Amino acid sequence: MIRIEDLTHVYPGGRRQPPRTAVSDLSLHVPEGRFAILSGPNGSGKSTLFRILCGLARPSRGRVLIGGRDLLADPAAARALMGVVFQSPAVDKHLSVQENLAIHAALYGLAGAAFRDRMAEALAWTDLEGRLGDRVDTLSGGLARQVELAKCLLTRPRLLLLDEPTTGLDPASRRSFLTALTRLRRERGMTVLMTSHIFSEAEDVDSVAIMANGRLLAYDTPQALRARLSGDVLVIDSAAPDALAARLREDLGLTALRNGDELRVDDPPNQDAVGLLERVLAAYRPLVRGITVKQPALEDVFIHVTAEARDDAGDGRGAATSEHQESAA
Template sequence: MSGDALAVEAVSHRFGARTALDAVSFAVPRGAFVALLGPNGAGKTTLFSVVTRLYASQAGRVVLLGHDLGREPSQALARLGVVFQARTLDTDLTVRQNLLYHAALHGIPRKAALARIAPLLDRIGLAERRDDKIRTLSGGQSRRVEIARALIHSPDLLLLDEPTVGLDLESRADIVAIVRALVREEGLSVLWATHIFDEIEAEDRVVVLHRGRIVARGVAGALSEPSGSLETAFRQMTAERRPDGPRRDDPRRVA
């Protein structure tokens, strides 16, 4: 998996007696959109915290764009952009001030940062709001600014943890469209964590996480068969299982 944008290899994490991640392994190919699908509490946010080094890895290995996160954290994280589930913009600053501040944290000079901010705001459709305070924006607009912020240092891999939670249907569609355009037009690699089925297209690669374990992976269209829909298949995959793994009669079980 060394040629992938992200390789997660047998990663486990515990909080006391509770196992949040149990030997999780999967990859995000370069230039691909991969959906990490799981219900609330499945372990998606814990996994993101390990990949972004907010939590130290207790077991396993994470490789970001060829750099081992444990041995080369600075090189690995320098090429990573993240949109966390929690909103983290400074609402008292303008759109441009938020982006400039984040650029400064990455060591980007002001002149270079301004040159990057203009096309990013054009891409997310907020060029005319650059001098407006974040508190005046809608939830969907604020989310778009967070995506622009995550791209300010030109990362090769973008992680998004439930980026559309709490947004209306139109705002959700806008966010999905922006990210998919980045994959299609700029070759960005994306790991998109969600529990919303209509954000996933038939040709997307999908990793299904349930109770800290990967219970299925593959192309969404194939995983949907023979049930006819990804949602139905997902409910079958995450039904009560044997303690030692997936039901033996489940054709989508992970070997």
Template sequence: MIRIEDLTHVYPGGRRQPPRTAVSGLTLHIPDGRFAILSGPNGSGKSTLFRILCGLARPSRGRVTVGGHDLLADPAPARALMGVVFQSPAVDKHLGVRENLALHGALHGLRGAAFRVRLDEALAWTDLAGRLGDRVETLSGGLARQVELAKCLLTRPRLLLLDEPTTGLDPASRRAFLNALGRLRRELGMTVLMTSHIFSEAEEVDSVAIMANGRLLAHDTPQALRDRLKGDVLVIDSPDPDTLAARLRDDLGVAAMRHGDELRVDDPPDADAVMLLERVLADYRRLVRGITVKRPALEDVFIHVTAEARAQGAAATAERQETAA
């Protein structure tokens, strides 16, 4: 459904700011009918890629096809396949639920009996049946998001693009929204691409793509990504993580990655994280506030691959500076 080939986007510089590469040489394929999540830290290029896919920005170079249509050369048929849910609300909070949906339907030529059929379809999964006359501003965050998704479903999209749609929702509303989204995707055969930084949302999707610094670092099923980390993960909360990392490296030959005040050991020696935990507590207790051993989760994979990318980037920069000198 989505084929992105060697996509690059550079924001032009100004008098005091050099040009900035937001997306660099990105290639990503999302097959028809799949549910994929795009994740990455702030500034990773997710938002720029989302804007390009929605047709709101034109890349510096590369090719994007949606349903076999070239999004850049012939955007109209590609856009006709899409429904989009933006991070910021795109409904009029002063209008009623039905009024918002009717307005969106009219923009797509849906009126009368045709609109009523599509309205019943779009609302069948929601909790909005008794709230159609209520203004959107009176709804909870979860119900307001249901209006957003119902609006997109009026047009029976083959591709649904969602930019962090659960932002601001409480855990119960977030889970209900994701359950409904997964059910609709299966029933309607839609392709779904959703950006998110909440890794629990990615556990049951078909694939997860991880970006950092405008590059695609990994794209695979959740299980295949977790399998990248061998054995358990040791996580250490330390008041002085740099000192502890140096001691682990020099005394034990253990490489620990820093993440905030935490140190993480993704590949403990001999794959025995428990034995390493005992050794750390015995030898470096004053440098430990908390310590745990856990099975790898997607968040651990994300931290691992982005840390590797930062280390590689730092090494490449140092090499360039040394060559220049």
């Protein structure tokens, strides 16, 4: 459904700022009917990529196909296949649920019985029954997000693009939204591409793409990504993470990846993780606020591959790899 080929986007420079490459030689294939999550740190290029996919920005070079339609050569045909949920709310909070849906339907020429049928279909999965006359600003964050998704579903899109749609939702609302999204994708055969910073949201999707510095670092199933870290992960919370990382490197020959105040040691070489935990506590207890051994999660994979990309960039080799381009099918 989505095929991106050698996509590059460069923001032009100005008097005080040089040109900046936001997306660099990126290729990605999301097969029809699949649920993919796109993740990356701030400044990774995923927002620029999302704008290009929505037709809001034209890339410097490359090709984007949506359902076989060329997004750059025939944008109207490509956009007709998609629905978009932006990170910022795109409903009028001063209007009722039904009024918001009616305005969106009118933009697509839906009215009368056709609109009523589509509205019933779009709302069938929601918790909005009995709330059609309520103003959106009286709804909870989770229900307001349901209105936005229902609005997109009025046009029966084949592709659904969502930009961090669970931002600001409480854990229960987030889980409910994702459960409904997964069910809708399965029942309607839609393709879903969603950006997210929350790695727990990616555990049950079909594939996860990780970006940094405008490049695609990894693209595979959650299971395959976790398998990249074959052993346990030692996680250390420290008030002085840089100092502790230096000690671990000098004394034990270990490379610790930093994430905020946490250090992660992935699959310690020739060492038992529990035994290493005991050694770290014995030798560096004043620098340790908390320490645990756990199985690798997607967050650990993310930290690992982005750290590798930083190291490669420092060596002048460029960022990393694009796996799973076709095996995701």
